[in-house]
Each structure stands twice: as structure tokens, then as C-alpha cells.
Amino acid sequence: MNTYQINKIKNWFHISWQITSKCNLKCRFCEVPERFKSYKEISSRKAINFIKKLKEIDNCRIFWGGGEPLLREDLFYLSNYAKKLGMSIGFVTNGVLLKDKVNDILECGINLVVVSIDGSSPVIHDFHRGVKGAYTNAIEGIKCLLTYRKNISEPSIAIATVATHYNISDLGNIIDLAAKLGVDAIFIRPVQPPSSGKGCDFALSPNEVSMAIDVIQQKKNEYEGIIHIQASEVYIQHFRNIGRWNINSNLKCFAGKNFLHITPKGEVYPCWQFDTCTAKYNI
Numbered sequence: 001m002n003t004y005q006i007n008k009i010k011n012w013f014h015i016s017w018q019i020t021s022k023c024n025l026k027c028r029f030c031e032v033p034e035r036f037k038s039y040k041e042i043s044s045r046k047a048i049n050f051i052k053k054l055k056e057i058d059n060c061r062i063f064w065g066g067g068e069p070l071l072r073e074d075l076f077y078l079s080n081y082a083k084k085l086g087m088s089i090g091f092v093t094n095g096v097l098l099k100d101k102v103n104d105i106l107e108c109g110i111n112l113v114v115v116s117i118d119g120s121s122p123v124i125h126d127f128h129r130g131v132k133g134a135y136t137n138a139i140e141g142i143k144c145l146l147t148y149r150k151n152i153s154e155p156s157i158a159i160a161t162v163a164t165h166y167n168i169s170d171l172g173n174i175i176d177l178a179a180k181l182g183v184d185a186i187f188i189r190p191v192q193p194p195s196s197g198k199g200c201d202f203a204l205s206p207n208e209v210s211m212a213i214d215v216i217q218q219k220k221n222e223y224e225g226i227i228h229i230q231a232s233e234v235y236i237q238h239f240r241n242i243g244r245w246n247i248n249s250n251l252k253c254f255a256g257k258n259f260l261h262i263t264p265k266g267e268v269y270p271c272w273q274f275d276t277c278t279a280k281y282n283i
């Protein structure tokens with residue numbers, strides 16, 4: 001098991017950090033690039049200063065998101081700095097630039113790479129992601145990374161799938177694809193169209209949520225020991241709530257205790273679900 005264990009980590013502290021809002025895709029259910037485009041991205045210096053502060057926290061892992069983190073020129077500089085301080089580093093990418101960054105990823109010792117794949121073929125994936133060729137690039141990137149990490153245990157490689165009205169019938173095929181590719185894990189999340197209403201036609205109906213849960217559970221049995229499919233009781237509950245944490249449920253919430261979220265503007269929140277409120281702290 002590598003240092004950014006996919007499944008269970010005890011006493012971890014997870015920083016979900018949207019290091020940029022820039023993106024090279026146009027996903028139909030995402031408003032991040034649009035929402036933050038008029039704000040200045042935080043500088044390398046500010047990011048480094050904040051990483052220094054994180055040094056005080058035991059078992060800290062930073063997970064870069066965006067936007068597309070591989071568009072940020074100092075991504076590996078920041079990652080290297082954090083790695084030298086003993087932190088684990090992961091990131092999520094749409095995969096378009098992945099093939100070209102494989103050397104940087106391996107040299108830096110990135111612990112986890114998560115690639116977004118929303119369809120088992122270009123038709124659905126490229127429709128979701130708004131740009132032709134997105135699927136081919138992402139799959140090529142995954143294959144390249146898998147080839148080059150052959151004799152080492154890191155990075156862990158996972159696929160992240162946004163489950164929507166338009167790919168729900170393809171969900172089983174996407175899990176099959178992930179297993180066939182040989183990635184370590186697949187994380188499936190229900191789409192959460194932004195409050196602006198953009199992409200609201202992508203939302204899952206209650207029936208589709210049930211369908212998704214059935215497929216996830218069935219595939220979990222089929223691929224036991226082959227690929228990690230996120231399907232714990234807590235996770236299924238999360239899926240039933242369509243990705244929103246239900247504060248009335250008795251499930252444990254880590255926000256602010258083991259989890260922080262940072263926006264492209266540098267605002268710090270206990271969880272991304274609060275990121276439309278005014279932040280009390282900005283890095």
C-alpha cells in the first residue's frame with residue numbers, strides 16, 4: 001500500500017485545494033472556470049507559505065483540483081515542496097495533458113492520480129466534457145502512466161466518474177473499462193449541478209440513483225480483489241443524498257476536523273459545500 005492509501009487512512013488530514021480555475025475542457029455541469037475567471041490566482045509564494053503552515057499538521061495530504069491542475073505551471077514545484085515536508089500529494093485531472101506530464105509525476109513522487117472518465121467510449125465522455133478528443137487523450141494518458149509506473153508502487157491511479165442522467169446506463173461499462181485498464185480504483189460520484197442551474201438536466205432522478213447503487217454493488221462483488229470500487233455504507237448513503245452531506249444523518253462528518261477546502265481565490269473552508277458563503281480566512 002502506498003503512502004496515499006486509497007481506502008482507509010487513520011488520522012489523516014486532507015486538504016482539497018483548487019489550485020487553479022483555468023481549464024481546457026467545457027464540462028456541461030461545471031461552472032468553476034466561469035465563476036472564478038475574474039479573480040487572480042494565488043501566487044506560488046502565497047501557496048508555499050501556506051504549505052509551510054501545513055507542516056505543523058501530522059499526516060497531511062494535499063489533493064490538487066481545479067480547474068485543471070496540470071495547467072498550473074508551478075504544480076510540480078509546489079508538490080515537490082510539500083513532499084519534502086513529508087506530505088502526500090494527489091491530484092485530479094481531466095487527462096488531456098496527462099501523457100505529457102508522466103515524467104514530472106514520477107520524478108516528483110506524486111502519490112495519487114485521479115483521472116475523470118465519464119463514459120466507456122468517446123461519445124458519452126466527450127459529450128459530458130464538451131470537447132472532442134477528451135476521451136482519447138485521457139485514456140492514452142492513463143495507459144502511459146500505467147506503463148511507466150510498472151515497477152514502482154506509486155502513484156496509485158484511479159478513475160473518477162460523475163454519474164449523470166446521460167451516462168447512467170453506461171456506468172457498468174465504465175467500471176468494466178476501469179478494471180480492464182488495470183487502474184487501482186474507481187470513484188463514482190453523483191453529479192451536483194451548480195446553484196446557477198447550469199447542467200440541471202444532468203441530475204439523477206431517484207430511480208437513477210437506485211440504478212447507480214445497484215450497479216456499483218453488483219460490480220463491487222464481481223471485481224472484489226481486482227479493483228477498489230467505492231461502495232461503503234457511508235458512501236452509498238452519500239450517493240442517496242445526491243452527494244450532499246445530510247447534517248441530520250448520524251454519519252461522521254470530517255469537515256474542519258480532518259478536512260479543509262481551498263478555492264482558486266485562496267479562501268479556506270471546512271468543506272466545499274460552504275464555498276458560496278463568505279470565507280473567514282484567505283491564504
Ligand code: SF4
Nearest residue numbers: 023025027030067094
Ligand atoms: S475538467 Fe473539471 S474544471 Fe474543467 S470544466 Fe470539467 S469539471 Fe470543470
